[in-house]
Amino acid sequence: MHFALALAFTLAAPSGDRWTGRDKLKHFAAAAAIQSLSYAAWRGADASRPAALWRATAVTATVSLGKETLDWRRGGRFSNRDLVWDAGGAGAATLAIIHGSRK
16 A cells, blocks of 8 residues: 555656756766765764764755755646655665675
């Protein structure tokens, strides 16, 4: 049931909101950068690795949702697809962080 709702949420996009394009790459890269920099900042503040990762994820999600809300408030669209790309960037950064910390 949750999967069906999530799928419907991401597929129900305004016209003109494509799954691919330069904008989506920017969302992926920005979220990956925010995730990585937030993680480094939390680690620099002596947070444990798991705590820093959860906090970095919260920062990235907040920035991503805030950006879409700002777009919507300015008369644009709130893009679920942008959020999917944001999540992909944050996820890729998380995998790099986890893999890098095992060495």
